[in-house]
Every structure is written in structure tokens, then in C-alpha cells.
Amino acid sequence: MNFEDYETLPTQSSITHMTAGAIAGVMEHCVMYPLDSVKTRMQSLRSAHNGSIAETFRYMVQREGLLRxxxxxxxxxxxxxxxxxxxFATYEQSKHTLSQLTRHxxxxxxxxxxxxxxxxxxxxVSNPAEVVKQRLQMLNSPYxxxxxxxxxxxRAEGLRAFYRSYGTQVAMNVPFQALHFVTYEWCQSRLNPRRTYEPRAHLLAGACAGALAAAATTPLDVCKxxxxxxxxxxxxxxxxxxxLVLRAGGPLAFFRGVHARVLYQMPAxxxxxxxxxSLKHAITTFGLTEEGGPAPGAPLAAAALRLAAADVPAAPSLTRS
Structure with a gap:
């Protein structure tokens, strides 16, 4: 498949990007969730245990249960x-529009x-879920x-409570995502200049982008x-x-959980x-229409299974390009 086939069709279909993005987001967060819980606990102002990632995880399991x-x-x-x-739908559509305006x-x-x-x-969209998630992750959470x-x-704090951290979230995620996407696209231009489907290039570029953006925005994540x-x-x-963070622990407190955050964001x-x-490639390759509906004989499930069997390495290494 050449560059035009891989890039042009999905750019015109928001449903393609929304479907692939939704599945990717759920998979990312579910796989890495335990480490996210450790990071939240390490950033807590009232943490009962301040130690390494492994020590914090062990403390949570031993004192609060295996499923904590x-x-x-x-x-x-x-x-x-x-x-x-x-x-992903917003990113791809914005990239497509801006690229046309600037002629690349x-x-x-x-x-x-x-x-x-x-x-x-x-x-x-995500801020209310983030509020609930982090309150459930805290030590001695009553819920x-x-x-x-x-x-x-x-009931206790009103609707505003779900968006209290939105300004901080945006202040953190705007530079995070700007740095993330610039790094990812730059790595792609070096590792995969033809912009074909290349699993190892996507893995390595994603890991580098996640690590760099996470480290740079940790102070804002602590405040959030x-x-x-x-x-x-x-x-x-x-x-x-x-x-509050400065009073609680001095300047270094802004980097609480930085190692956990980087270790979370790299694989995530x-x-x-x-x-x-992979899903974008499957939808494009195995016959889905531009409007997002399946062409006859080419259901998404079959496409994903064929892709997994044929193209995706069983155990890709982030250290290989």
C-alpha cells in the first residue's frame, strides 16, 4: 500500500478515526491503569507511603488488596x-485542513x-471521568x-466539581499534545519516511513522544x-x-511521580x-467504505483478525527501529 492509499482515505472519514481512536484509547488506559493508580498515589499530598514505583505498588496491594x-x-x-x-477525529481533520492551507x-x-x-x-469529554477515577484511586477513598x-x-460539590481542573488539564495537555504530536510525526518522518503501515515505527515513535511529553508536563499533572x-x-x-504543592514539599514536589508518569506514558x-x-490500516486495506460502512464481505472484525495474524509482530521491541 502506498502513501496516498494509507493517508488519504482515512483523512476523509471521521467515523474511521473515531472508531480506531475509541478502541485505541480504551486499550491504552486499561492496559496501563495500575501504573496510573501508582502515579496518582505518589502525587497525593496525603500519601501514607512515599517510595519508589515498586514500593508504592507493593504497599497498595499488601495494605489495600490485590484489586486496589x-x-x-x-x-x-x-x-x-x-x-x-x-x-483522533479532531486531530486528523485539523491536520488535513491545515496541511492543505499551508501546502505542507x-x-x-x-x-x-x-x-x-x-x-x-x-x-x-474526559475531565468528569478523570475526576471520578482519581478520587477512587486515593488512599482511604470512601466510595x-x-x-x-x-x-x-x-450532590456535594455540584457540576462544577467535574470541571474544576479543566483549566489545569488544558494548560497541561495543550503543550503535552503539541509536543507529543510533533515528536511522533518527526520520529515517523525519520523511521518511516514513506508513511506506510510499519508497526515497529509506530511503537517506537509513540514511546518517544509519550516519554518526552510526560516528563515536560509533570508539574502541571501534579497540580491537576x-x-x-x-x-x-x-x-x-x-x-x-x-x-499548596510548593508548601507541602518544596520545588521537588512538582516532580512527584515523574518516573511513574514517564513509565506510564511510554508504553501507553x-x-x-x-x-x-493498525485499525486505520485494517479499515483502509480490507474494504471499508469512505463513509465508515463495511463493504460487502469485508467486516471490521475479520479485517482486524487478518491484520493481527499477518502484520503485527507478536512481541515488538521498543529498542528496535
Missing amino acids: PIRGMGAVVMGAGPAHACF RHDHITHGLSGCLASLVHDA RGVWECARHVY TVLNTQEAAGADGLAAAAA AAICWLTYE
Whole structure:
């Protein structure tokens, strides 16, 4: 398959991107969820245990039960699907439009701006689920499940509570996604200049993009955690959260959980991009129409199975290009 076949058809079909993006988002978050729980716990102002990633995970399992690291996953499943569907559809459409306007003369700017626009849409959809998820992840969380937590937050704090951290989330994710997409597209231009379907290139480019963007935006992620969990009264905005973090642990407190965040984002981004590009390739290759409906004899499930058997390596290595 040449570049035009792989890139042009999906760019014209939002349903293609939404379907691939939703599946990629759910898979990414479910696979990496335990590490996300560890990261949230390490960033907590009231953490009862400050140690390494392994020590924090072991503490959670030993003191709170084997299933504690996956508590709140239901919120992620409900939020990640629609959020990532909107995210990838917005990114691809923005990239397509801006590339036409600039005639591909400023690709890095195009990729960065497209990532920013996609982030605004994604965060508006995902922020309520993020609030519920992080409250369930906290030590001594009083909630028994996703719906109980959501009802309690709404009754006690109102609808605004679900978007209290939206400004901080956007302030973090706009630079995160701009850096993420610029890095991913740059790595793709080096590892996969023909822009064909190349699983190892997608894995490595995604891992590099996720790691770099995660490390650079950790201070804002710490502030977001403080706002979402409301561990301290009066944390009502980015400046207030930053002041609380600074008082609680000094400048280094802004990098609490940085290793967990990087270790989460590297494989998460790699999984997300590989899944997204694989489904995009399957839909394009095995006969789905431009409008997103299946052509006769070419259902998506069969396409995905054929792709998995034929193209995707069983155990791809992030260290290989």
C-alpha cells in the first residue's frame, strides 16, 4: 500500500478515526491503569507511603488488596472511548485542513496546532471521568464504585466539581499534545519516511513522544491531581494548587511521580498509536467504505483478525527501529 492509499482515505472519514481512536484509547488506559493508580498515589499530598514505583505498588496491594490498583477503571472505560474518538477525529481533520492551507510547508506547526485543538475537545469529554477515577484511586477513598462517587461529587460539590481542573488539564495537555504530536510525526518522518503501515515505527515513535511529553508536563499533572482529589480545602485553580504543592514539599514536589508518569506514558502512547494505526490500516486495506460502512464481505472484525495474524509482530521491541 502506498502513501496516498494509507493517508488519504482515512483523512476523509471521521467515523474511521473515531472508531480506531475509541478502541485505541480504551486499550491504552486499561492496559496501563495500575501504573496510573501508582502515579496518582505518589502525587497525593496525603500519601501514607512515599517510595519508589515498586514500593508504592507493593504497599497498595499488601495494605489495600490485590484489586486496589485497578479500582476506578470503569470510569476510564466510559470516558476514554468517546474522548479518544473525538481526539483522533479532531486531530486528523485539523491536520488535513491545515496541511492543505499551508501546502505542507510548515508541517511541525500543523501537527502542533492540530494536537492542541484535539486536546481541547478530548479534555472537555474526559475531565468528569478523570475526576471520578482519581478520587477512587486515593488512599482511604470512601466510595464503593464509579456511580456512587459521581453521585456524591455532584450532590456535594455540584457540576462544577467535574470541571474544576479543566483549566489545569488544558494548560497541561495543550503543550503535552503539541509536543507529543510533533515528536511522533518527526520520529515517523525519520523511521518511516514513506508513511506506510510499519508497526515497529509506530511503537517506537509513540514511546518517544509519550516519554518526552510526560516528563515536560509533570508539574502541571501534579497540580491537576491536587485539584481533582480535593485533598486540601481551597484548591480551586492552578495557582492555588501550585501554592499548596510548593508548601507541602518544596520545588521537588512538582516532580512527584515523574518516573511513574514517564513509565506510564511510554508504553501507553506506544500501545495507543500502534492500535490506532493498525485499525486505520485494517479499515483502509480490507474494504471499508469512505463513509465508515463495511463493504460487502469485508467486516471490521475479520479485517482486524487478518491484520493481527499477518502484520503485527507478536512481541515488538521498543529498542528496535
